Amino acid sequence: MGLSLDEQKAVDRFRQEVAEPSMTKLVILDFWAEWCGPCKALTPVLEKVAAEYADKGVVLAKINVDEEQFIASQFQVRSIPTVYALFQGQPVADLTNARSESQLRSVLDQLLAKLPVEAGDAAAPDLAPLLAMGEDVLASGDGERAAGIFAQIAEMAPDNAEAHAGLIRALVLAGHVEEAEAALAMLDPGLAADARIERARAALELAKDRPDDSELAALRAAAAERPADMDAQFAFAGAAFAAGERDAAADTLLAMIAADRAWNEGAARAKLLQMFEAIGLEDPWVAATRRRLSTILFG
Known part of the structure; x- marks a missing residue:
């Protein structure tokens, strides 16, 4: 040709x-x-x-x-x-x-x-392309649009845990924490136990720490001024992640683990693992950060 x-x-x-x-x-x-x-x-x-x-x-x-x-x-x-x-x-x-x-x-x-178009199966629509579309939009950072897509899918398939999880995560990304909490509270108990919902729940819990700009600046300054103060470092890490500063949060927590992994019963490591769960273990950033954690823990 x-x-x-x-x-x-x-x-x-x-x-x-x-x-x-x-x-x-x-x-x-x-x-x-x-x-x-x-x-x-x-x-x-x-x-x-x-x-x-x-x-x-x-x-x-x-x-x-x-x-x-x-x-x-x-x-x-x-x-x-x-x-x-x-x-x-x-x-x-x-x-x-x-x-x-x-x-x-x-x-x-x-x-x-x-046209003699072949109708789809109304009882069992193919949700995979729509779910993939929602995840792509979510990954691009457009929480508002992703929430709209996942909400439509959840309406089409109320028992689809992936759609509800995507909706909660999208609402969190868009800053609608209260709406995300309401969406989570309305779930059937059977769906609420799904691993994908647990991931969305972790994202929601972390988002509750989101500060305004002045609060984040104050926490950042306190962490910089008192590098040995674990409480100050921990507070900044949680706020930084909730504000979308993944790298700053991970760097701070990894430094804490390297300095004293047993501090507060391993709170820094637990917080970092919670962040991994919220983002998803398949995420490239998570994979890279897990390798850094393993190097600290196992040398």
């Missing part, structure tokens, strides 16, 4: 992620980029409506034009966001101008009335 290796890989990815699903589903294809402000405004609308229409056979696929320039060129994308509806491998509508939820629903309703 005269394609380079990279272009062939791009075509294969597109076939698997977009073309093949479009054989039976209606695919909303969103061309976007990280630097595109209008794309970021449109994305929550596309995600919400796609989730609502999942049981009708609608799925959302996203193409980053910086990473998939060859695919974007094949669709002659001249500006972003550009959004198409695809069915059986072919564009059937340009959705770019459908910027509101009502406009997008209207176009989708018209398309679904005309």
Whole structure:
């Protein structure tokens, strides 16, 4: 076909992620980029409506034009966001101008009335892509948007522990501690015991230590002025982590463990392990910090 290796890989990815699903589903294809402000405004609308229409056979696929320039060129994308509806491998509508939820629903309703789209399983929707989307948004630092995604999933599947855990963690990240506490309190006891909920609970407990800027500055100054004062170091570490300063919190706790691992019945190590649990043991930062802890403990 005269394609380079990279272009062939791009075509294969597109076939698997977009073309093949479009054989039976209606695919909303969103061309976007990280630097595109209008794309970021449109994305929550596309995600919400796609989730609502999942049981009708609608799925959302996203193409980053910086990473998939060859695919974007094949669709002659001249500006972003550009959004198409695809069915059986072919564009059937340009959705770019459908910027509101009502406009997008209207176009989708018209398309679904005309096309033999295979409906999804309303009783058991595929939540994995939505959960992955929520985790990606959460990892990017956008707690507000992640909370909206996880809340929709929790509404669709009230017994899904991962969705509820994601909602709590997203609310914590967004600074809505009281809402996170309420969401945790409302959980069924069976869900509350899930390991993923325990991780969210740990994140919530740590977030309760979050100080305002002046309090954090005072705790930082006290820790710097009294390096041998374990209480001052411990107070700063907890506040720093709650304020999002992971490295400062870890550095302080690791220094405490190196100086006196038995202080206050091992409180510094316990606090660090609680931070690991809140973030997730699979997180690269956690893995690196655990290696530092192991070096201190086992030499």
